Amino acid sequence: MKPSIIIIGANDFQNRLILRAKAMGYTTHVFAWQCGDVGERTADYFYPVSIVEKERILEIARAIRPVGVCSIASDLAAITVNYVAEGLGLVGNGMESAMVATNKHLMRLAFERAGLPSCKSILLEEDTDLAALPLRYPLIVKPTDRSGSRGIRKVTAPEELAEAVAFAREPSFEKKVLAEEFAEGREYSVEYLSWQGEHHFLAVTEKFTTGAPLFVETGHLQPPAHMDARTLERIKALVPRVLDSLGVRCGASHTELKVDDAGDIRLIECGARMGGDCIGSDLVPLSTGVDYVRAVIDVACGLEPDLTPAGDGCVSAVRFLFSKADLDALERIRRENPEALYRVSEILPIDGHEIRDSSTRYGYYILTTDTPGEMHVLLQKAGL
Numbered sequence: 001m002k003p004s005i006i007i008i009g010a011n012d013f014q015n016r017l018i019l020r021a022k023a024m025g026y027t028t029h030v031f032a033w034q035c036g037d038v039g040e041r042t043a044d045y046f047y048p049v050s051i052v053e054k055e056r057i058l059e060i061a062r063a064i065r066p067v068g069v070c071s072i073a074s075d076l077a078a079i080t081v082n083y084v085a086e087g088l089g090l091v092g093n094g095m096e097s098a099m100v101a102t103n104k105h106l107m108r109l110a111f112e113r114a115g116l117p118s119c120k121s122i123l124l125e126e127d128t129d130l131a132a133l134p135l136r137y138p139l140i141v142k143p144t145d146r147s148g149s150r151g152i153r154k155v156t157a158p159e160e161l162a163e164a165v166a167f168a169r170e171p172s173f174e175k176k177v178l179a180e181e182f183a184e185g186r187e188y189s190v191e192y193l194s195w196q197g198e199h200h201f202l203a204v205t206e207k208f209t210t211g212a213p214l215f216v217e218t219g220h221l222q223p224p225a226h227m228d229a230r231t232l233e234r235i236k237a238l239v240p241r242v243l244d245s246l247g248v249r250c251g252a253s254h255t256e257l258k259v260d261d262a263g264d265i266r267l268i269e270c271g272a273r274m275g276g277d278c279i280g281s282d283l284v285p286l287s288t289g290v291d292y293v294r295a296v297i298d299v300a301c302g303l304e305p306d307l308t309p310a311g312d313g314c315v316s317a318v319r320f321l322f323s324k325a326d327l328d329a330l331e332r333i334r335r336e337n338p339e340a341l342y343r344v345s346e347i348l349p350i351d352g353h354e355i356r357d358s359s360t361r362y363g364y365y366i367l368t369t370d371t372p373g374e375m376h377v378l379l380q381k382a383g384l
Contacts, residue, residue: 002025002026002027003025003026003027003066003067003301004026004027004028004029004064004065004066004067005021005026005027005028005029005066005067005068005069005070005297005300005301006029006030006031006057006061006064006066006068006069006070006084007021007028007029007030007031007039007043007069007070007071008030008031008032008051008057008069008070008071008074008077008080008081008084009030009031009032009039009051009071009072009074009077010030010031010032010037010038010039010040010043010046011032011037011038011039012037012038012345012346013072013073013074013276013277013278013281014030014032014037014039014071014072014073014074014077015037015038015039015042016072016281016282016293017070017071017072017281017293017296017297018030018039018042018043019042020291020293020294020297021297022042022044024294024297026067026297027044027045028042028043028044028045029043029044029045029047029061029064029066030043030045030046030047031047031049031051031057031060031080032046032047032048032049032050032051033048033049033050033051034046034048047060051071051074051076051077051080052076052080053080054079054080054083054084055083057080057084058083058084058087058088061084061087061088062087062088066088066090067090067301067302068085068090068091068297068300068301068302069081069084069085069088069090069092069300070251070296070297070300071273072252072273072274072276072280072281072293072296073273073274073275073276073277073279073280073281074147074273074276075101075102075145075146075147075271075273076102076147077273078098078101078102078271078272078273079095079098079099079102081098081300082094082095082097082098083095083098085300090300090302091250091251091299091300091301091302092250092251092300093247093248093249093250093251093272094247096247097246097247097248097249097272098272100246100247101246101247101248101270101271101272102145102271102272103144103145104142104143104144104145104178104269105121105123105144105176105178107246107269107270108121108178108180110245110246111242111245111267113245114241114242114244114245116238116241116242116245116267117238117264117265117266117267118266118267119140119180119181119182119183119266119267119268120135120136120180120181121135121178121179121180121181122134122135122178122179122180123144123176123177123178124141124165124176124177124178124179125176130158130161130162130165131158133158133161133179135179135180135181136181137155137156137157137158137182138154138155138156138181138182139154139155139161139164139179139180139181139182140152140153140154140155140179140180140181140182141153141154141155141161141164141165141167141168141177141178141179142168142177142178142180143168143169143171143172143173143176143177143178144172144174144176144177144178145172145173145174145176146171146172146173147271147276149209149214149215149216149217149356149357149358150171150356150357150358150359151167151168151169151170151171151172151357152168152214152215152357153167153168153213153214154182154212154213154215155179155213161179164213165177165179171357183258183260183266183268184258184260184261185258185259185260185261185264185266186206186226186258186259187206187207187209187256187257187258187268188204188205188206188207188224188227188235188256188257188258188259189204189205189207189220189254189255189256189257189275189279190203190204190205190235190239190254190255190256190257191203191204191205191252191253191254191274191275191279191280191284191292192239192240192243192252192253192255193251193252193253193292193295193296193299193305193307194243194248194249194250194251194252194253194299195250195299195304195305196249196250197249197250199239199240199243199248199253200307201236201239202284202288202290202292202307203222203223203283203284203287203288204222204223204224204227204232204235205220205221205222205224205275205279205283206220206221206222206223206224206225206226206227207219207220207256208220208221208384210322210355214356214357216322216355216356216357216358216361217277217320217358218319218320218322218383218384219317219318219319219320219379219382219384220277220278220279220283220317220318221315221316221317221375221379221384222279222283222284222286222287222288222315222316222317223287223315223372225372225376227259230263231259231263231265234265235257235265238257238265238267239253239255239270242255242267242270243255243270243272246270246272248270248272250299251272251273251296251299251300252272252273252274252275252280252292252295252296253270253271253272253273254270254271254273254274254275254276254279254280255267255269255270255271256268256269256270274292274293274296276358277318277320277358277364278318278364278366279318280292280293280296281293282316282318282342282343282366283316283317283318283366286313286314286316286342286366286368287313287314287315287316288309288313289309289310289311289312289313290307290308290309290310291306291310294306295307314368314369314370315368315369315370315371315372315374315375316342316366316367316368317366317367317368317375317378317379317382317384318364318365318366318367319364319365319366319367319379319382319383319384320358320361320362320363320364321347321350321361321362321363321364321365322355322361322362323350324350325383326362326382326383327347327350327362329381329382329383330344330365330382332381333365333367333378333381333382336381337378337381340367340368340369340374340378341365341366341367342365342366342367342368343365343366344363344364344365344366345363345364345365346363347362347363348362348363349362350362367379367382
C-alpha cells in the first residue's frame with residue numbers, strides 16, 4: 001500500500017508538488033476551496049475544504065494517517081501545514097514559528113531582537129496618529145498577514161498615508177497594517193532548505209516588479225545578473241541567522257531582501273515556505289539541478305533530503321503577462337526562440353483589468369538558456 005501525503009492547496013503552483021509526490025509513489029490527498037483549479041483533477045483524492053479550515057482538515061487527516069503534510073509557495077497554507085503536522089506528530093516547525101513567519105509585524109520584532117538589518121517599522125493600530133509616525137518617508141504600507149503583493153503601496157508623503165492604510169487593511173485577514181521605511185536597492189530572494197536545524201543554501205533570485213506604488217512582480221531571474229561574489233557570501237552568512245530568529249528548523253524558506261548601491265543589505269521578509277511565482281518549483285531545479293520539490297516532500301515525511309545537483313543547471317527566468325504587449329512578446333519568442341520556452345501557463349483573456357497583485361496577472365512563461373548573455377537578449381524581448 002502506498003504511503004499517503006496531505007497537500008494543502010490545489011492551484012497551478014501547488015500542482016507541481018502534487019505531480020512530484022505522485023511520481024515519488026505517494027497517494028496524494030489534496031485540500032482546497034473548490035474552484036476548478038488543476039490540482040482538483042490531478043490529486044488522487046481531493047477534498048473541497050478551504051485551506052484556512054485547519055481544524056476540519058486535521059480531523060479528516062486523522063483518518064487518512066499521512067506520513068507527511070506539505071505545501072509550497074503559500075504563507076496561508078503554511079499555517080495549516082504546521083497546525084496539521086503538529087496535531088499528527090509529523091515534521092513541521094510548529095505553530096509558534098509558523099505564526100511569526102507569516103505575520104510581518106511579529107517577524108520584524110523577531111528580526112529586531114536578533115539584531116538583524118531590518119527596516120524600521122511600526123504597527124498601525126486603529127488609534128495610531130498617522131500624522132506623527134516616527135518613520136522616515138518614503139514608506140511601504142502593507143497588510144501584516146498577506147503575500148503576493150496584496151495590499152502593498154509605497155507612500156511618499158503623509159497626506160497619502162490614510163488611503164494606503166485603507167488599501168492595505170482591506171485584504172488583511174486580521175485587519176492590521178504595517179508601515180516600514182522604504183529600502184532602496186535591487187531586490188532579491190533567497191531559497192534555503194532546512195533539515196534538523198541545519199540550513200542549506202540553494203539559490204538567489206533577482207526580482208523584477210512594476211515599481212511604485214504596487215510593486216507587483218513582473219518576472220524573476222536565476223542566477224541574478226547583478227550580484228558579486230562578496231555580496232552573495234554576505235547573504236549566505238545572513239539568512240541562517242534570519243531562519244534561526246524565526247524558529248525555522250525544517251523545510252523550505254524564501255527570504256526577500258534588498259542590496260543598495262553601497263552594498264548594504266536590508267531584510268524585507270522571510271517565509272517558511274518555498275518561493276512562489278515558479279521560483280522554487282521550476283527556477284531552482286533548472287538553474288541548480290537540485291530537485292527542490294522532492295526535497296520539500298522528503299523533509300515533510302521525515303526523510304533526510306538529497307540536495308545533490310542532477311546536472312550543471314542553466315540560466316532560468318519566469319515572465320508574467322500584464323498586457324497585450326506582453327503576449328505579443330511571448331509570441332515573438334515562440335517564433336524566434338522556441339527552444340528557450342520551457343513552459344507556458346494557461347493564459348487568461350487579455351481584458352484590460354487592473355493588475356493590483358500577483359493573483360490578477362494573466363499568466364506566465366518560463367525561459368531557459370545556457371548562458372547569461374542569451375538570457376539577457378530574451379529578457380529584453382520580454383520587456384524586462
